Each structure stands twice: as structure tokens, then as C-alpha cells.
Amino acid sequence: MATIAEPAARTASRFRFILDRREVLGSIFVAPAILYVLLLVGVPFLLAVYYSVSAYTIYDPSWRFVGLTNFRQILQNPVFLETLENTFLFTFASQLLGLILGKFGALLLLRPFPGRKIVRALIILPWAVPIALASVAWEWMFDSLYSVINWTMITLGIIDRSEAPNWLGNPHLAMLCVIVVNAWRFFPFAIVIFLAGITSVPQDIIDAATVDGAGFWRRNYQIILPMIFPIVAVGLIFGIVFTFTDLSIVFLLTNGGPINATSVLGFQGFQVGILSGDVSHGAAISLFMLPVLLLMVVGMLRFIRRREI
């Protein structure tokens, strides 16, 4: 009887054995992302806290503990309080406008029409175009001397030259302009979010609702919107966080003017901390964003989790 020799068992190395464990391999794969967040978000955040309680400036780059003095001084400044108010208005108004535009855009793009694929691709442009480039175009549109919007309205006889809006010179209109530009930038993202959400709603649910007599508005606001709300909320969190911390549109379009009417926290932090070299006050101004954003993100995430359960 022939015997078949059993293959000699290969001694597995300790390294291979560790890599075979899913949880270890998973941790290794996730590690770069965690390292990235720690180095590029965690460390700057801790540095901001470190500087905000010090007297650190470019002029005297030695660290001296001053407690909460910087925060107290900032809160006593009426311009800062105005800036805080502007930041809330800028963030929430532009997100609301972006969401409305996104919802309507998504509904329009769901309907079949010739060239829909091209339009879907083009709609992403505001999101993809560098903001510096887009701001130059918007600046031209809102220019006090050569505004293409004013020129069109004057040419069409809608307004007289003397009553042409001073887009970036009137404090209220200037705020409206930066809100519109930010909403324009955000709405393609909102469209993508809404499209993803709406297409994930099972067609039989919509059909059933239609059979039960639900009209367009009821289907949209009592069936589709509640179902896609968790997805929309995640998009909204992104939008709010990015807008609340953004300074590019204000920096490029208005420089915080006229008379600080469009100054936002990110812009003021940059002006004080970087341009004027007062790093500690700049850091303290930036940290005022943290409690707001933290509360908002935690609140929305808890709400989403509850909805999912």
C-alpha cells in the first residue's frame, strides 16, 4: 500500500499570522487616515489652543501664559461681535439658499431631457472651478463701475443708471453678494446629495403613495424628504463646517468691507493673526468657531442616528 507523504507543515511567521487577523489589518489600513487627521487637524488645533492662551506674536515669539485675557479682549470688541453675527448670517443663509437650489436642481435633473448627461456634468463646474478664478468673474459682475448685471438691467430698461444697485458698496447688498456666491459654490454639492438620496428611495414606495393620492408636494415633503434626510443632513454638516470656517470669498470679493459689513471669523482671524502678526489673538478668534461647530455637528449626528434607529 502506497503511502502518501504528508506535506511538511510550513512554520508560519509571526508577521504573517498578525496580518491574517482582520482587526489588525483593518487598523493598519485605517492608520494613515487617522495619522493624517491627527497631524493636519489635531496638531494645528492643539497649537491654536496653545497660542490662544499666550501672548505669542511674530514680534515677540516667546510663549507667556495669559490665561483667558485674549478671549476677554476679543469679546469686548464691538467689531468682533459684528463679525460673529456676520458669520452666522453668511453660513446659514448661504446653506439655505444652496439647499433650495440643490433640491430644485436635483428634481429638474431627474426628469429625462435631451443633453441631460452634459447638463449633469456642467452643473458640477461651480464646485470644481478654483474659487480665486470664480471670484474674479463675480467681482466683475458686481463691479461698481462695470457690473454686467447692472449693464444688462439698464440696457433692458429695467432700471435707470442713477438707481443701479451698488452691489459691493451697500452693506446689505454686499452681504447678499457673498451669500449668493457661496450658495452658487455649494449648490452643485447639494444637487449631488439630493440626487443620490432621491434615487435611493424605492420606486414602489413612491408608486404606492401616488396610488393613494399623494400629489407632487406631499410625495416630496412627506415621503421623499424624510427618507433622504440623513443623507441631506450629512451634506449640510459639510456645508456648514466649510462655510463657517471659510474666508476665501470674503477675502477675494470684499476684503471684509464695506465698513466690516462682510467680515467673518475666518477673515478676521487671518487679518489679526497672520497679517498683523498677533498670532495669539488670531488663534483665539479662530477658536470661537469650535463650540458652535462642535454643538452643531454633535447635535445633527445624534439626530441622524435617532432617525436611522
Place this chain on the structure above:
Amino acid sequence: MSKSRLASITRRRFLRDTSLALAAASATPMLSAPFASRAMADTKTLTIVQWSHFVPAYDKWFDKFAADWGKKNQIEVTVDHIPVQDVAARAAAEASAGSGHDLFGWNGAGGAHLYRKFLVDLTDLVESVEKKYGKATIIGKQLGYNLDDHTWSAFPDYYINFPAMYRKSLWDGIGMTPDTWDDIRIGGAKLKAKGNPVGISLGHSNDPNTTWRGVLWSYGGAVQDETGKTVELDSKGSVEAVKFVTALYKEAMTPNVLSWSDASNNQYIDSGVSSLIINPISAYRTAQQLNKKVADDIFVMKPPKGPARRLMGGAAEFYGVWKFAKNREAAVDFLKYYADNWLDAFKASSGYNNPIFTNMVPKPMPLLSDDPTSTPHDKLAVLQTSDEWSAVPGYPGPATPATDEVYNDFIICDMMAKAATGAMTAEESVKWATQQCRAIFDKWQHKA
């Protein structure tokens, strides 16, 4: 075939191959470093960063000048030009990182005094230039000189003046010359009625920051005293200045000025609309290229006189050598050579760069005294005296981190704009600005 190959890629093989590739990639620089660094050590380099000049021809001249100097001295010179609004942020980034260019060119407010601890002492260089070309003017001293220990943190290069530019035919038409600020208000109102308003920005940018300081000083007001330690803004002169600007805005200007950038007033006069602006001669030089008829009608004069004095803000430019610079010696040598050839720099800038050292460009100055491109040829002659009517933002005291922050926060512009738009009275507006300035000064006095 390809299918079987793909199928044979196991997790284990993927990990092994990726690790090998990463190891090879990271080992390559380590292995080649000794050879590369030896090669790099043989080539000396000098890196320079400065703003993109408003006169593009100047940048071309400077790049060639620097490259030619590099060839003579076997040094590879790199010149980076960045937008003027990025200069302060770039300086902060380089200082924080402790790495960057060897030679840093600052523009406008902010700079040498703020970065003093990061900069090489250039006293020997400046003193040697002073011996050759005369003492540095007050503007140069206000920015680069340290009063406490009599040292220089930076090499003062040049300043940009802000003369008045007016359309002669329009002002002749109403029988006036805009010699005083009140002339501008009265004549400007007449010309505004004819469709040619005065154009001075009330927005957030550099031009209004310099121009409205000029008005403030001309009416006897100032942000600080001569020592630079006390805020003196809340004064009768300041209130008068704000009242004047309110009247000027209502009578001779349009609300458009509230949103203007630094380019807007140039466009306003070059397009033939405005009757007067306060600006460096770049506005006139642009008009020469775009609209010869308008350019011939634009005349340049000293800034208008106020009840107290005739004075206007100016923007100063200076070079600093970082302590962390890789080639400090070459940076200082380059500045010496540059100072000896400063007359060429002046010509290349078409008279835009004004000398800091008294005899650097002997009078009559080329171009300014006799500019063949202008009609008449002595149109720019008045600019030769601009050191008599120009000052930096700290006037009458030195420029300090506190005066920089007042400048960067547009407090003087907003003080004028708040009253002009009726948001506050002149008195309230001055009090608001004083409170803002005091908070900044107190903060810096505790930090400095």
C-alpha cells in the same frame, strides 16, 4: 491570461509588493542624498521674493539684473514675484517655518519692525550706503531703523508716493485748480454735476488707507503721537477731517467708492469719467498706454493742502535677510550691488520707485524732470519733492506692529466711511476709531 494574473493577486502578495515598492521609493533619496547634496553644495544659490511690481517692465529689469549679478558671481539667483496682497502672509509663513527665501522684499505697511527678531542686522550695509549716497530719509528710517538700539533691521529700498492727478481741461473749465482739500470739495461738486466726480476709495484696500491718513494729517489729526506710545486720534483735527470727508463724499463723489479696490480709481480716471484721484503714477502710466488723449489731459500735482499741512501717505518697500537664510552673505552682497545700481532701478520703474537715500538720484531726476513720453515733458517734475510731502502710516511717530494692525483692520477708512454714509456722526466715528486704536495699542504694549 490577464484574468488568471489578476486572480493570483492575493492579499499577502499585494502587501509584500506594496511594502517593497514603498521601501524602494523611500530608500532612493537616502542612497542618492550624499551625491546630490555634494552637487548642490558646489552651486551657490540666492533666492529672492518680492511683490509683482505695478510696472511690469521693472520686474523684467530686476530679473535680468539679478541673473546677471548671479552669473558674475557664480551664484544661481531665483526671483519669485508674488501678488502684493500675499506678501504679508508669505512673510508670516516663512518666519513660522524658519525656512524660505534668502532675501525678502516687503511692501507697504508691516514688515521690518514686526519681524525684527527674525532678521539679520543690516546696519553695516545701510551705513555704507549712507556714506556713498547720503542719509536715509524719514520714511526709510520709520520702517527699517530701530530707535532703541540704533540698528537697521532692513534695507530701505524705495517708497511709492501718492500725488493728486486731475483732468486739467475739466478743472480749467470751472476756473479752479485743486490745490487744497476744500478746492477739491467745491470744484468736485461742480464737476460731479457735469458727470465727472472725484474718485477716492472708501473701501477696504491700500489706497484709501494711505489717502485718508493724508487727509487726517492735513487737518491736524493723527493716530498716535511722536513717541508712538499714545493714541491721539480723539482730537479736534480728526473730527474736522472726518467732517470734511463726509462733505466730500456727499458733494463730490458717488456711493460707488465704498466698494472700490486699488484698481478702481485708476480705471475711473483712465476711462475719462473722474476729474481727480489720489494715486501713484501707475494710473497715469496706464492711461498713456490705454487712452493717450486722457493721459495728456491728466496733470500731476502735490497732494492737496489742508488747514494744518500738506502731507500724504506713502507705501515703503524694503528688503530683509532672514536669520535662517541659507546664503546670507550673498544676500547682503547682492543688496550692495543693487544699491550701487539703484539709478537703473529708478529708470526701469519709470519713476515709480522713489529714492530713500538723499543723493541716490541727484536732482534734476531723470524721467521725472524731463519725461519724453509726457506732454509737457516736466509734467512729473513735482514728484522730485515727494519726500517733503510723504509719510508712512505711523506719522508723526514710527511705524510699529500696533500701527500696522490699525492699518490692516482698515480703522481709519471705516472711521471716514461710517460718518460719510451717515451710520455715525463725525464725533461718534472718531470716538469709535479711537476706542479701536486704543485696544490695539494696549494689547501690543503688553505684548512687546
